[in-house]
Amino acid sequence: DAGITQSPRHKVTETGTPVTLRCHQTENHRYMYWYRQDPGHGLRLIHYSYGVKDTDKGEVSDGYSVSRSKTEDFLLTLESATSSQTSVYFCAISESSPKSGGAGKTQYFGPGTRLLVL
Amino acid sequence: DQQVKQNSPSLSVQEGRISILNCDYTNSMFDYFLWYKKYPAEGPTFLISISSIKDKNEDGRFTVFLNKSAKHLSLHIVPSQPGDSAVYFCAASANFGNEKLTFGTGTRLTIIP
Numbered sequence: 001d002a003g004i005t006q007s008p009r010h011k012v013t014e015t016g017t018p019v020t021l022r023c024h025q026t027e028n029h030r031y032m033y034w035y036r037q038d039p040g041h042g043l044r045l046i047h048y049s050y051g052v053k054d055t056d057k058g059e060v061s062d063g064y065s066v067s068r069s070k071t072e073d074f075l076l077t078l079e080s081a082t083s084s085q086t087s088v089y090f091c092a093i094s095e096s097s098p099k100s101g102g103a104g105k106t107q108y109f110g111p112g113t114r115l116l117v118l
Numbered sequence: 119d120q121q122v123k124q125n126s127p128s129l130s131v132q133e134g135r136i137s138i139l140n141c142d143y144t145n146s147m148f149d150y151f152l153w154y155k156k157y158p159a160e161g162p163t164f165l166i167s168i169s170s171i172k173d174k175n176e177d178g179r180f181t182v183f184l185n186k187s188a189k190h191l192s193l194h195i196v197p198s199q200p201g202d203s204a205v206y207f208c209a210a211s212a213n214f215g216n217e218k219l220t221f222g223t224g225t226r227l228t229i230i231p
Contacts, residue, residue, distance in 0.1 A: 042223040058218065112161050
């Protein structure tokens with residue numbers, strides 16, 4: 001358990017409205033990530049953060065912005081939601097894992113937020 | 119451009135037998151590979167990983183094999199149990215996990231009692 005919570009867990013919204021999803025972690029991890037999961041695509045990285053106020057884009061960042069004003073919180077904002085952003089969103093942190101076969105960092109995921117944009 | 123591929127969308131295995139899930143990658147910079155298990159309505163759970171300095175890593179019933187020359191890895195589950203029914207994702211990273219993860223599209227494993 002990497003101490004990751006996401007809120008809300010479920011949300012229904014209308015096209016054109018802003019939406020903010022929150023990821024909260026309790027263990028002071030430096031790296032945090034936002035992914036979306038869609039059928040046929042696996043998990044795709046939206047944005048990530050490598051420290052407070054330090055963020056960068058992933059492979060599907062269009063239409064999304066992020067903010068990290070403190071270590072424990074990483075916010076994902078859809079400025080104007082579209083139906084194509086209907087998805088399940090996962091937050092993750094990374095840390096070294098004793099189960100890795102050699103050196104390596106592992107990402108651990110939160111429970112997810114299911115977002116429906118009508 | 120799918121850099122990590124799981125070509126089998128689904129797999130059914132009898133309880134007690136071996137489950138073998140496969141994953142191929144194209145990016146030669148990848149040096150760290152992970153397997154995740156995902157149940158419906160939950161986040162992916164880390165299972166096991168392997169770095170390119172090894173060709174095998176074992177943890178209980180789970181073993182991951184890496185064939186660098188073929189750019190192929192596989193996850194073996196022995197013996198398979200009903201609780202293993204889930205979607206399994208393969209993921210890869212460069213710089214020993216310090217770079218971003220690239221995921222495959224997943225394989226749905228069903229264990230038949």
